[in-house]
Each structure stands twice: as C-alpha cells, then as structure tokens.
Amino acid sequence: MSGVGDGGGALLKRDFFDRQVEEVAPDLLGRVLTHRTDEGEVALRLTEVEAYAGPLDPASHAYRGRTERNAVMFGPPGYSYVYFTYGMHFCMNLVCAEEGNASAVLLRAGEIVAGEELARSRRARSTVRDLARGPARLCQALAIGREQYGLDVCSPDGPLQVREGDPADPALIKTGPRTGVNGAKDTPWRFWIDGERSVSPYRLHVPRRRVHPGSR
DNA sequence: ATCATGATGTTCT
DNA sequence: GAACATCATGATG
Numbered sequence: 312m313s314g315v316g317d318g319g320g321a322l323l324k325r326d327f328f329d330r331q332v333e334e335v336a337p338d339l340l341g342r343v344l345t346h347r348t349d350e351g352e353v354a355l356r357l358t359e360v361e362a363y364a365g366p367l368d369p370a371s372h373a374y375r376g377r378t379e380r381n382a383v384m385f386g387p388p389g390y391s392y393v394y395f396t397y398g399m400h401f402c403m404n405l406v407c408a409e410e411g412n413a414s415a416v417l418l419r420a421g422e423i424v425a426g427e428e429l430a431r432s433r434r435a436r437s438t439v440r441d442l443a444r445g446p447a448r449l450c451q452a453l454a455i456g457r458e459q460y461g462l463d464v465c466s467p468d469g470p471l472q473v474r475e476g477d478p479a480d481p482a483l484i485k486t487g488p489r490t491g492v493n494g495a496k497d498t499p500w501r502f503w504i505d506g507e508r509s510v511s512p513y514r515l516h517v518p519r520r521r522v523h524p525g526s527r
Numbered sequence: 528a529t530c531a532t533g534a535t536g537t538t539c540t
Numbered sequence: 541g542a543a544c545a546t547c548a549t550g551a552t553g
Contacts, residue, residue, distance in 0.1 A: 361545070370545070380538065397546050398535025404545090417545055436548080447546050491545050512529095518543070519532085 319343075319475035321467050327388035327407045332414035335407045336362035337486075337502040339416060341479035343424060346453040347470045353430045353453050355421030355443050356476055359503040359510045361489045363404070365413035369494025373413035384413040389465040393455060400447035401456050405464060405473065419446045419490070419501075422509045445511045479504045491516045 322342065327335060337360075345354040363371040365384070372381045372394065383392050384406055392404040392415050404415035421443045423430050430442050430452040443449040450456065455471070464473045483506065486499045493516050503510045 363545075372545080375539080378539075394545085395537060396544055398537075398544090400535090400546050402545060419545085445546070489545070493543090493545095514546090516545085521542080522533090 321465050321472045321474055322389070324387075324389050324465050327405065327465075328409050330408075332364050332407045332412075332416060333362040333500050335414075336360045336416045336500065337479075337484050339405070339418075339473070340484060340502060340504050341476050343474040343476035344418065344421065344453065344464075345425070345472050345474060346455060346459070348454055350454070351426055351429045353423065353426035354474075355423050355430075355449070355453065357418060357421045358507040359420035359501070361417040361419055361502070362407075362500040363415050363417065364500075365408075368498075370489060370492040370498070371413070371415075373415075374494070377413075381413070383461045384415050385411055386461075389463060391455075391459055391462045391464060391471060393450070393457065393460045395457070396447075401450040402446040403450055403455050403459070417446060418449055420444050420503075420507075420509045420511045421449055422507065423452065440508050442509075444509045487513065490514055493518070 339357055339360050342357050343354050365373045373384050377385050383390055387410040388406050390406045392406055393401055395401055404417050406415050408414040423442050434442055434451050443452045462471045464471055483504050485503055485505045487501050488499055489501045490513055
C-alpha cells in the first residue's frame with residue numbers, strides 16, 4: 312500500500328497525547344504531511360517545528376483563553392489549527408496533548424518529498440530549497456488555508472494527513488528559542504533536524520509600528 | 528551572505 | 541488601535 316513519497320500509514324491519535332507537547336513536537340520531525348486536493352497531492356517531510364503549551368504559555372494563542380479562532384486547540388488532539396496572520400499568510404499547527412489542554416505544534420518547515428511540480432506551481436518564484444522553508448511557505452506549497460481548519464490528520468481517508476515517514480535521528484535534533492514570538496523568549500521549544508537545508512533562519516521578534524496614511 | 532522595510536487584513540484589547 | 545507564531549524584495553557586504 313506504500314507508494315512513493317506517501318511516508319507510510321497515518322499517525323494514530325495516541326501519537327499526539329500521553330506526553331507533554333514539548334515531547335510530542337520533536338517526535339513529529341521526520342514525519343510526512345500530505346495534502347490531497349483536486350489538483351493532486353503534495354507531501355513534505357517535517358524538518359522544523361515549535362511547541363506551544365496552552366493557557367500557561369505566554370507565547371501561545373491559547374494564553375488568553377478560548378476564542379473563536381483558537382477553539383480547535385481546546386478540543387481533542389490530532390486536528391489541524393490553521394490561522395491567518397500578517398494580513399496575508401496562513402500557518403498550520405497540530406493540536407496535541409489531552410482534550411482541553413490546548414497545546415499545539417506549529418509546523419515551520421519541511422522538505423517536499425512528493426508533488427514537487429505542483430508545489431512549485433503554487434510558489435512560482437521560489438527556489439526548491441525555499442518551497443516550504445517557513446510556516447507560511449509550507450502552507451502555500453500544500454495549499455493549506457481556512458478550508459483546512461479543524462481537519463483530523465489521523466483519518467486514513469482524509470485529505471490532510473500526517474504519516475509515519477522516516478523518523479529523525481535523535482542525535483540530529485536540535486533545540487532553541489521559538490522564532491518571532493514575544494513572550495517566553497528563552498523557552499527552547501523550537502526543534503529542527505540539524506543540517507537540513509529547509510530549516511528556516513532564526514529571527515528575533517521586533518514589534519513594528521504600522522504607519523497610517525497621512526500620519527507620522 | 529545579512530539587513531531593513533512595506534505589504535496586507537483579522538483578532539483581540 | 542495595536543499586535544500579529546511572516547515573506548518578498550531591494551540594498552549592501
């Protein structure tokens with residue numbers, strides 16, 4: 312049943328709980344995320360993720376409690392949490408830990424392992440290396456947006472799946488502070504596979520004032 | 528390679 | 541009104 316680039320069977324629900332989110336996150340490295348649309352299927356091997364630990368984590372979208380946007384984070388694990396940001400980008404998380412815990416893992420980067428031609432058509436100006444190098448680029452390459460909010464990635468027949476893949480060598484997994492966040496700057500919950508070219512460059516968060524027309 | 532900046536709209540205070 | 545889990549681009553080393 313295994314085809315080229317499909318990365319094996321879908322993950323099970325149990326892969327997403329019974330552990331803290333910072334333990335689940337590095338386990339996702341090397342797993343394969345696939346999205347099937349009527350255009351075809353694109354798959355990528357995850358090379359970089361970040362853990363966000365629910366209402367106790369100042370950097371988490373769940374920090375100030377449940378809202379319409381983050382509602383899926385408070386539900387059961389193994390579902391997609393997709394959000395829109397900076398007026399033009401989508402980013403995707405996987406809900407982890409027990410229901411109500413509101414923990415999630417941000418999928419930050421991956422290496423395309425199937426459907427590269429389709430991914431390139433969605434990111435026309437990108438080099439191969441940059442196809443899914445960064446959370447919003449990853450969503451572009453896989454055509455993930457509002458429609459993919461709240462999907463069960465463990466469903467063997469679903470369009471969006473996380474599959475077993477080729478697990479990362481534990482010796483190659485590195486950790487560091489999360490990218491672009493304001494709170495909990497020192498919590499080293501960014502995980503990546505050392506040496507992978509698709510890992511995104513680290514950036515410190517710098518708040519920037521938006522200039523309104525006619526003011527300064 | 529790095530750095531600075533503009534773009535864009537939703538969510539939350 | 542401010543912040544935003546970002547990216548493309550153009551300048552510069």
